[in-house]
Amino acid sequence: MSSITKKRLEATILFCDIMNFTTLFDDKDPEEAFFFANYVLKTLSNVVVQCGGTIDKFMGDGLLAHFGVTNSCPDHAMKACYFSLQLLDEIWKINCDRYILNQIIISLGIGIHSGDIVFGKIDASSYTEFSVFGDVVNTASRIERMTRLFSVDILVSKATYDLCKHCLDFFAIGEHELRGKKGKHxxxxxxxxxxFTNK
Known part of the structure; x- marks a missing residue:
């Protein structure tokens, strides 16, 4: 018998992925890939906490984070955007070390979307998980995938843009279809x- 505890609220969801991770390590020992991913994701997760966000889960070479859920705040979208910019700063530092060691530099793809989500605890037998659910989560994931198409690091939805446009700088990419979603976004x-200029 499973029990579910949940709450509905407005928040911002962020997906972050290390681009071309598989290509970078396809001929390397799996332990090397594991330790590198662990190092990068640990570094990025520390920034999440500093920016008032929460790591929902790690997914291989990426992560899902949310803002305004466990730490309720009206500026959840701004916190997510600031976090993203700080992530780029951390990756710049990591790449400086990799460049000195003659290693391939890495880049991130980040997708951000704001809206109504459900945060809940699913308790099924011996398995318990707290996570976020809803279309906002799925859309943020699809937006992150679009960073590859446009060769950019951070893409946000119009909902997030509307909450942050007076404080941050954006460049309009236009309306586009997202895989598995109706209409254009x-x-x-x-x-x-x-x-947040690096140096």
Missing amino acids: SLFWLLPTNS
Whole structure:
């Protein structure tokens, strides 16, 4: 018998993925891939906490995080965007070390969407999980996949853009279809700001 405890709220969902991770390590020992992914994801997860977000789960070479769920706040979209910009700063530092060691540099793909979600605890037999559910989660995942198509690092939905457009810089990518979603969706590339210029 399973029991479900849930709450519905407005929040921001973020998907982050290490681009071309499989290609980078397809001829390497699996332990090397594991330790590298662990190092990068641990570094990124520390930034999530610093920015007031929560890691929902790790997914191979990526992660799902949410803002405004466990730590309720009206500026959840802004926190997610600031987190994304700080992630780029951390990846820049990692790439500096990799460049010195003559290793291939890495890049991130980040997708962000804001809206109504359900956060719940699923308790089924010996398995318990807290997670976020809803179309916002699925859409954020699809947006992250679009970063590859446009060769950009951070893409946000119109919902997130509307919550942050007065404080951050964006470049409109236009309306596009998302895999498995009906209609077209406006996408915006989140640009670095003066506060987050690397060096």
